[in-house]
Amino acid sequence: xxxxxxxxxxxxxxxxxxxxxxxxxxxxxxxxxxxxxxxxxxxxxxxxxxxxxxxxxxxxxxxxxxxxxxxxxxxxxxxxxxxxxxxxxxxxxxxxxxxxxxxxxxxxxxxxxxxxxxxxxxxxxxxxxxxxxxxxxxxxxxxxxxxxxxxxxxxxxxxxxxxxxxxxxxxxxxxxxxxxxxxxxxxxxxxxxxxxxxxxxxxxxxxxxxxxxxxxxxxxxxxxxxxxxxxxxxxxxxxxxxxxxxxxxxxxxxxxxxxxxxxxxxxxxxxxxxxxxxxxxxxxxxxxxxxxxxxxxxxxxxxxxxxxxxxxxxxxxxxxxxxxxxxxxxxxxxxxxxxxxxxxxxxxxxxxxxxxxxxxxxxxxxxxxxxxxxxxxxxxxxxxxxxxxxxxxxxxxxxxxxxxxxxxxxxxxxxxxxxxxxxxxxxxxxxxxxxxxxxxxxxxxxxxxxxxxxxxxxxxxxxxxxxxxxxxxxxxxxxxxxxxxxxxxxxxxxxxxxxxxxxxxxxxxxxxxxxxxxxxxxxxxxxxxxxxxxxxxxxxxxxxxxxxxxxxxxxxxxxxxxxxxxxxxxxxxxxxxxxxxxxxxxxxxxxxxxxxxxxxxx
Numbered sequence: 001x002x003x004x005x006x007x008x009x010x011x012x013x014x015x016x017x018x019x020x021x022x023x024x025x026x027x028x029x030x031x032x033x034x035x036x037x038x039x040x041x042x043x044x045x046x047x048x049x050x051x052x053x054x055x056x057x058x059x060x061x062x063x064x065x066x067x068x069x070x071x072x073x074x075x076x077x078x079x080x081x082x083x084x085x086x087x088x089x090x091x092x093x094x095x096x097x098x099x100x101x102x103x104x105x106x107x108x109x110x111x112x113x114x115x116x117x118x119x120x121x122x123x124x125x126x127x128x129x130x131x132x133x134x135x136x137x138x139x140x141x142x143x144x145x146x147x148x149x150x151x152x153x154x155x156x157x158x159x160x161x162x163x164x165x166x167x168x169x170x171x172x173x174x175x176x177x178x179x180x181x182x183x184x185x186x187x188x189x190x191x192x193x194x195x196x197x198x199x200x201x202x203x204x205x206x207x208x209x210x211x212x213x214x215x216x217x218x219x220x221x222x223x224x225x226x227x228x229x230x231x232x233x234x235x236x237x238x239x240x241x242x243x244x245x246x247x248x249x250x251x252x253x254x255x256x257x258x259x260x261x262x263x264x265x266x267x268x269x270x271x272x273x274x275x276x277x278x279x280x281x282x283x284x285x286x287x288x289x290x291x292x293x294x295x296x297x298x299x300x301x302x303x304x305x306x307x308x309x310x311x312x313x314x315x316x317x318x319x320x321x322x323x324x325x326x327x328x329x330x331x332x333x334x335x336x337x338x339x340x341x342x343x344x345x346x347x348x349x350x351x352x353x354x355x356x357x358x359x360x361x362x363x364x365x366x367x368x369x370x371x372x373x374x375x376x377x378x379x380x381x382x383x384x385x386x387x388x389x390x391x392x393x394x395x396x397x398x399x400x401x402x403x404x405x406x407x408x409x410x411x412x413x414x415x416x417x418x419x420x421x422x423x424x425x426x427x428x429x430x431x432x433x434x435x436x437x438x439x440x441x442x443x444x445x446x447x448x449x450x451x452x453x454x455x456x457x458x459x460x461x462x463x464x465x466x467x468x469x470x471x472x473x474x475x476x477x478x479x480x481x482x483x484x485x486x487x488x489x490x491x492x493x494x495x496x497x498x499x500x501x502x503x504x505x506x507x508x509x510x511x512x513x514x515x516x517x518x519x520x521x522x523x524x525x526x527x528x529x530x531x532x533x534x535x536x537x538x539x540x541x542x543x544x545x546x547x548x549x550x551x552x553x554x555x556x557x558x559x560x561x562x563x564x565x566x567x568x569x570x571x572x573x574x575x576x577x578x579x580x581x582x583x584x585x586x587x588x589x590x591x592x593x594x595x596x597x598x599x600x601x602x
Contacts, residue, residue, distance in 0.1 A: 023050025049167030241286035280582030415563035
């Protein structure tokens, strides 16, 4: 066949196949145009999942009458004029393909009015993709794009559309991501004349967190850390979910670069690495993050829908993102308020539960209402538990006998008892604390092992008498193959026969553990990993396994001094809010919640 020029309508329909995959794609392109126009309020009206009608209304700068037909031509844009503009583009759209592509597969009407003129003007695209002459129209300052019968002239594409419910669910997700990208813009979404959400402009932190509540749910904000961090021209801010607030799918992951939502495998991996030893297996972290950098370091012109980017120095951005999140998560110590890092304002979320507004629960006037009987509090108080702890403890912590409302009481309070040999029951200024002692000690040991490793290797404790251990042939071979790795982990194993060895050293932090059992557990991990590069890549995982094997076991009886020492260690240890497997190490129940359980005050 001879080479022929394609007709303009077919060219636009081909372009539409790349840009407008479904109604949600059209919504994204149109709303991004509204954002680029400096809009403060954007309304999106959808009918029948967007296939019947899409209407986007904004209060942006508007389009002059003479430029309305030009706006519907391909590669016509006001956003770039040179290669320099393209290399530093900050606008969401810049190719000039969205409007003509949408018009090629729909019945489109474009109406706009500049703020400095009295009358709006409108243009319509006919069935032959011809733009009619502008005509006067009613309309306020800004732009309205009315898209009807999407894909009416491309029946093959329309057959691939899903149900109305499914198509609208895609629109809803697009709108939520756009609303998260710009807190300074108000958004309204309607489907079949029913309001889905109406979001006011959010400038203050509490207003922004309310938008997060409206879009992602209250649980996200209640279990999120707020962070801000900057190094040179790279800065990051936003909210990251605590490891205990993990998801079964990646449905609450939003990463924006210069206010553009992106999907980048490298940066997604950086986030996963930040959560690597605090997240439960098979779970996904939740986050809303805003990464800002020099636009010249980001190439956004690599994907028709502009969802993927290419970074000039991807490794530097990767390390910055991973370390920023890792440091923020490290601050989530048990009992500590969730804070960001460096010059960070605190979030209103707390690691376990938000504290009550009135923390002074010892003077709340039980039984003060005339004619009302309330059960009196139990006699056992924190001050009575302190002398036993202070007298028995070998640790010179600067604690003094304190009333329950004294600010000197530590966040995790003081231990009162041990429950079934598994949980520590403690009392703090707000109410009751329950601690899983094995999970908490596991994290403490693990962080100690990592710190030793980072400072030049695991500190070792020579055994006065080497401990013999019986091995299988496979385990004996592993001792030979992994000799250097075992030494780096603090285990000195010497073979004494074909199926026997002795343990000469163990990590200092695990000096009380069973050396033979510890050696077999570590050898099992080495045999499972199979190759040396995998072991090196998972060395923290191996330290985690060692910590698990060496942590205090359930059903071991602890005295008050030991329990309080564990609580203090938790408060000092990074990431102590969850164990090495991502499970919570403690929970708090404040007095208000306890009162509700017993119907007090009703």
